[in-house]
């Protein structure tokens with residue numbers, strides 16, 4: 180168990196790509212941190228630098244307070260699960276899990292005991308003699324987890340370990356990894372581009388884009404108080420609605436954008452004309468797609484209405500929807516950064532032709 | 534509304550001429566056969582016909598002058614086997630091939646490991662490595678003939694310059710030569726004569742020692758093997774390099790994370806992963822070296838005293854130069870069982886190659 184810290188960490192590739200741009204991270208002991216960002220945002224590069232697989236252009240990495248910036252991976256006592264699982268194809272499952280122990284010079288009997296322990300954690304005892312190619316995707320993933328875990332690392336790194344699984348398996352594997360991490364309480368850095376996965380698993384989430392860190396916080400913080408428009412639109416399904424106003428950008432979550440009539444009369448609110456274009460019924464919720472007038476013409480907006488609310492909504496009809504004042508977020512027009520609430524003109528909504 | 538009255542789709546309304554030949558190539562069997570035909574004709578005319586002709590010749594008493602196929606049973610084979618030169622040639626074929634291939638496989642793995650590293654000027658290095666393979670083997674062998682020349686060998690010159698071979702005034706002086714060293718460690722036999730070439734320069738007599746690479750049985754043998762190694766090394770290296778580059782980066786990273794040292798990594802990860810492709814490279818090399826006639830034909834002609842004789846050249850000497858077609862055919866056919874075994878193993882290996 181150990182803390183992980185990066186200070187102004189930078190990675191330039193030879194082709195002038197700035198993959199990671201001055202990242203400061205402080206991961207607490209036993210914490211589950213998710214690195215979240217779209218493809219190409221530099222998550223893997225950052226993780227590989229922490230692992231010691233990628234040279235650092237500048238900046239520092241500390242583990243448990245020790246400077247490990249220029250140490251090789253094996254000096255960092257960590258383990259990693261790769262997106263491809265990277266199992267040794269010519270070794271049996273037993274050989275794969277035992278390999279890191281062999282490198283440490285453990286005698287056979289002890290290796291055997293540890294391998295059996297790790298295999299039982301993930302329910303793969305009966306496959307120990309098989310080769311990786313004789314296993315399903317889910318089983319391979321468990322072998323990779325068992326191998327990563329068997330030598331009791333102090334830091335556990337996972338790079339999109341679930342992206343090769345089908346949706347159902349992914350949901351159960353997500354649970355398992357999370358529970359398992361709780362149990363062993365090993366500091367974990369988990370990379371994903373899937374915000375649902377991130378929201379479900381992370382103690383904290385670090386949101387990256389183009390090599391920059393946009394925000395680090397708990398799932399609730401990111402959701403309630405997004406630091407900028409990127410975070411706001413990257414999280415949530417569907418993500419936050421943004422409207423370009425003269426003074427600023429305003430934003431509100433689909434579940435906060437509701438028919439005026441169901442909001443308490445006296446609550447302070449903003450009202451918007453909303454022309455419904457499509458309604459989707461998704462069991463517990465109703466997704467209502469439509470357009471709202473804004474400074475830059477008409478903007479597509481989504482409303483997420485719990486199915487308890489049975490207000491009839493027809494396509495091509497004009498309704499009045501509202502957002503509570505306290506639920507409205509404000510962003511700077513130039514930088515996209517979150518700002519304190521400022522008054523903005525509602526004129527565009529009042530005389531709108533939608 | 535009945536089906537007939539339905540408005541016609543305008544794109545299909547105009548009757549289109551049936552042009553079935555347009556789709557002839559869509560028929561996979563037909564396409565496959567068309568593409569294979571040239572290869573099949575080639576194999577029948579240039580491989581199968583000569584092969585069966587050789588079998589027929591070997592059971593007859595055919596000569597170049599009289600090619601009639603009179604059946605004589607195993608008489609030709611008996612005569613061929615009893616010839617001591619044939620026995621040497623058969624032995625040499627295996628000896629050259631196996632020693633050369635052990636060296637080639639070992640060296641090419643080492644070379645491929647070096648070439649797989651990142652360093653400046655890698656492309657130039659790779660190009661130079663590949664050079665012997667793109668050089669016609671006859672040309673390469675002639676080059677080696679000069680390198681190993683009895684009198685003017687540049688190798689001997691270098692050895693003399695660095696002091697391994699004597700370059701002395703007068704016959705009386707004896708300088709410990711490379712040959713002596715080789716004799717001491719048992720690579721060259723004790724009774725090998727050291728040849729001293731002397732010439733008058735003005736009033737002085739200058740003598741050179743020469744290795745006489747191709748004139749002595751053991752050095753001639755090593756020379757032939759060395760040229761085979763020189764010849765096969767590039768292809769083998771490139772094939773194994775391809776195998777090395779095909780190892781996924783994630784696997785190498787996993788090795789680094791698992792904290793495995795380079796020696797264990799090589800023997801327990803890299804080598805097993807390149808084993809199938811190394812096996813294929815090795816089997817290719819075996820076939821090339823086993824059937825090669827050019828190196829011996831140009832370098833030694835089987836000399837000294839047929840000590841470096843090999844089956845294909847012996848078959849040529851007997852069958853074409855000696856005009857004894859039946860014996861030549863019989864000698865050549867002795868290569869067949871070995872080649873068949875190697876070919877079968879190669880094909881099995883290729884079809885079974887693990888895809889991970």
Ligand SMILES: Nc1ncnc2c1ncn2[C@@H]1O[C@H](COP(=O)(O)OP(=O)(O)O)[C@@H](O)[C@H]1O
Nearest residue numbers: 192194196198217218219220221222223224225
């Ligand atoms: N080995 C490399 N050489 C050059 N550029 C690279 C290399 N690896 C990644 N990159 C670039 O760095 C950026 C970040 O990549 P990566 O860390 O893989 O992102 P992510 O894991 O978030 O998808 C991308 O623009 C990618 O093209």
Ligand SMILES: [Mg+2]
Nearest residue numbers: 219222223224
């Ligand atoms: Mg990635």
